[in-house]
Amino acid sequence: MPLAGADEEALYGAKAVGLGDALRAGLPVPQGVALPGPEVGAIAAGEIPTTAALRDAVRLLPTPLAVRSSCVDEDSAGASFAGQHLTVLNVPSVDDLEAAIRKIWWSANSDSAITYRKRLGVFARPSVGVVVQSLLQSDTAGVMFTRNPITGADERLIEASWGLGEAVVSGRVIPDSYRVARGGDVLDRRPGFKKIAIRAAPDGGTSDEEVAADLVESLCLRDEQLEALSALADDCERVYGAGRDIEWAFTGGDLYLLQCRAVTTSAGGVPAATAAAAPPSSESLLHVPLFSDLAPSDRVAIARLFKERAFAPGETVTKEGSEGAAFYLIDRGTATVTARGEFRRTLHPGEYFGEIALIDQGARSATVTADDELVCHGITLWDFRPLVRNNPAIAWTLLQTLARMLREATDAGPTSLPSPWGIASGQSADVLGAPRR
Numbered sequence: 001m002p003l004a005g006a007d008e009e010a011l012y013g014a015k016a017v018g019l020g021d022a023l024r025a026g027l028p029v030p031q032g033v034a035l036p037g038p039e040v041g042a043i044a045a046g047e048i049p050t051t052a053a054l055r056d057a058v059r060l061l062p063t064p065l066a067v068r069s070s071c072v073d074e075d076s077a078g079a080s081f082a083g084q085h086l087t088v089l090n091v092p093s094v095d096d097l098e099a100a101i102r103k104i105w106w107s108a109n110s111d112s113a114i115t116y117r118k119r120l121g122v123f124a125r126p127s128v129g130v131v132v133q134s135l136l137q138s139d140t141a142g143v144m145f146t147r148n149p150i151t152g153a154d155e156r157l158i159e160a161s162w163g164l165g166e167a168v169v170s171g172r173v174i175p176d177s178y179r180v181a182r183g184g185d186v187l188d189r190r191p192g193f194k195k196i197a198i199r200a201a202p203d204g205g206t207s208d209e210e211v212a213a214d215l216v217e218s219l220c221l222r223d224e225q226l227e228a229l230s231a232l233a234d235d236c237e238r239v240y241g242a243g244r245d246i247e248w249a250f251t252g253g254d255l256y257l258l259q260c261r262a263v264t265t266s267a268g269g270v271p272a273a274t275a276a277a278a279p280p281s282s283e284s285l286l287h288v289p290l291f292s293d294l295a296p297s298d299r300v301a302i303a304r305l306f307k308e309r310a311f312a313p314g315e316t317v318t319k320e321g322s323e324g325a326a327f328y329l330i331d332r333g334t335a336t337v338t339a340r341g342e343f344r345r346t347l348h349p350g351e352y353f354g355e356i357a358l359i360d361q362g363a364r365s366a367t368v369t370a371d372d373e374l375v376c377h378g379i380t381l382w383d384f385r386p387l388v389r390n391n392p393a394i395a396w397t398l399l400q401t402l403a404r405m406l407r408e409a410t411d412a413g414p415t416s417l418p419s420p421w422g423i424a425s426g427q428s429a430d431v432l433g434a435p436r437r
Helices: 014-024 037-044 048-058 094-108 111-120 223-240 282-287 296-303 381-389 392-412
Strands: 032-035 065-071 087-091 128-134 140-145 155-162 176-181 186-190 196-200 206-210 244-251 254-262 307-311 316-318 326-332 335-339 342-347 367-370 374-380
Touching (some): 014 065, 014 223, 032 037, 037 094, 037 128, 048 094, 094 307, 374 381
Antiparallel strands (some): 032 128, 065 087, 140 155, 140 244, 155 176, 176 186, 244 254, 335 342
């Protein structure tokens, strides 16, 4: 759907509908495309007809692209998901778009997002819409609060820096700070310390560009730009209501609205997306004790539900104590498992972790960290549970398997020998993985 036509939050998410409202009200929002949640899931799963429809929908958007999450209730006043759902900046071409959308789909199903949802009492399958827009090569950008969030004063608080606004929202620089009264009078200007500007990298993603020495502590907004921002704040409050957190950018002298939401914390970005891996085979599930006793046709049905997910070197995949809702098979790369700060083991291609999260939704028992670029296939409980509920034969086989595993672990007694899940007796199996064979 063209972004201006996105008007149903249950389908397109809060961000897309908010930007659609802005476009319909004549605010300066870059044109784009809104993807509803079901289609985002289909693209993450690699469904060719939906991917082809996506390519057709965005073919007229100039590249590079900015790809942003737009989940239902993502930007409500009572539940801010800022920092949980990802933005992928500088996607070089339409060919790279599918992988970027897959990363965003996974961000809404990540352990951190699941933990946050549970704490808010909204533990349900996320509806993940996506907004695709042309990336603005901004000269200056930042955030603006229509009411001072620190003092509560009825004034605009503006923070700004050179380049893309990610430098401000991710805390990479000390931004310039401005206080502007309603009506446009500038109350205060304080230069920041802006040693870097985040710019679009030639091969995708973003890079840090060193700022010229004379600009590091120079104010980056002129009076006419502050006047334009004050007018934008008035317009946003007219459209959305009072108390707004606005992301904005100046490009070639023109001011653009990138996002307008209830006051939230800062949001982050992610590295450029990687190419998709081949989906797992049903035979690979034979090595997972939970699935090993299933009929071949049932393993095929489960294998079809997996989606590819990539992690950067050093990235935390699961964190001890966090809530989990996904199980992963490693396709490429290795990962380190630690528990209570101690090394436990290294996971290799063909191994797995997190299978118990598909059933009990409990806390992760260990931390898994990517050693290098780690590519996994993952399945969430949101996809797994309906399959089991609708297939009594699968449910009964899984129950028998769990009973057998429990019996074998009990028969082994309190020894240091490995249990059937490949870990010492008395420890949770949720992230410690399969036995080395």
